[in-house]
Amino acid sequence: NAGVTQTPKFRVLKTGQSMTLLCAQDMNHEYMYWYRQDPGMGLRLIHYSVGEGTTAKGEVPDGYNVSRLKKQNFLLGLESAAPSQTSVYFCAIRAGGSAQPQHFGDGTRLSIL
Amino acid sequence: TQLLEQSPQFLSIQEGENLTVYCNSSSVFSSLQWYRQEPGEGPVLLVTVVTGGEVKKLKRLTFQFGDARKDSSLHITAAQPGDTGLYLCAGALANAGGTSYGKLTFGQGTILTVHP
Numbered sequence: 359n360a361g362v363t364q365t366p367k368f369r370v371l372k373t374g375q376s377m378t379l380l381c382a383q384d385m386n387h388e389y390m391y392w393y394r395q396d397p398g399m400g401l402r403l404i405h406y407s408v409g410e411g412t413t414a415k416g417e418v419p420d421g422y423n424v425s426r427l428k429k430q431n432f433l434l435g436l437e438s439a440a441p442s443q444t445s446v447y448f449c450a451i452r453a454g455g456s457a458q459p460q461h462f463g464d465g466t467r468l469s470i471l
Numbered sequence: 472t473q474l475l476e477q478s479p480q481f482l483s484i485q486e487g488e489n490l491t492v493y494c495n496s497s498s499v500f501s502s503l504q505w506y507r508q509e510p511g512e513g514p515v516l517l518v519t520v521v522t523g524g525e526v527k528k529l530k531r532l533t534f535q536f537g538d539a540r541k542d543s544s545l546h547i548t549a550a551q552p553g554d555t556g557l558y559l560c561a562g563a564l565a566n567a568g569g570t571s572y573g574k575l576t577f578g579q580g581t582i583l584t585v586h587p
Contacts, residue, residue: 400577457502460515
């Protein structure tokens with residue numbers, strides 16, 4: 359999806375390992391979001407950011423940390439991966455203003471063994 | 472407990488049939504969006520509805536926002552195999568005072584398969 363790039367696209371980790379997922383945007387949007395998508399549960403918000411240097415917890419933040427040191431990048435970290443964090447992770451961006459849509463990246467498929 | 476209940480979860484129909492997907496909640500939303508997602512990709516916006524009772528049409532797709540802004544539906548007329556995919560509704564909760572920062576609450580999704 360144009361404007362939102364997620365890396366890596368796939369990753370397999372062992373329990374206890376750490377890793378960072380990167381979301382990069384080229385649309386200069388203020389708002390950025392990290393979701394996880396699991397079968398039958400739609401997308402659930404992990405953390406979000408309303409601008410450079412700001413982060414906030416979403417619906418399911420436990421086990422994750424985030425940082426937004428630069429406006430164009432939003433990082434999602436797993437300090438000690440657990441099998442329950444096996445999921446597909448999506449980053450989304452959004453411009454300001456009411457009823458604006460979110461634009462999603464193509465996701466990172468993460469498996470924790 | 473899911474704040475936004477989407478049904479059905481699975482729908483398998485023949486080409487040419489009509490179908491309706493529902494999203495229901497006890498909460499009021501300031502706006503509601505419908506997304507479509509294909510395997511290996513992120514969701515892509517189909518439509519945004521913001522006014523109670525609003526109806527929007529996108530070719531063979533008709534979207535309706537409930538009068539009380541608590542529910543929405545997606546109706547597809549004469550479904551085609553190209554309509555196959557995961558359909559997601561997502562709402563921005565209406566709140567008294569503070570901003571929601573554009574956060575969305577998603578339904579569980581409906582996996583639609585249209586057979587030729």
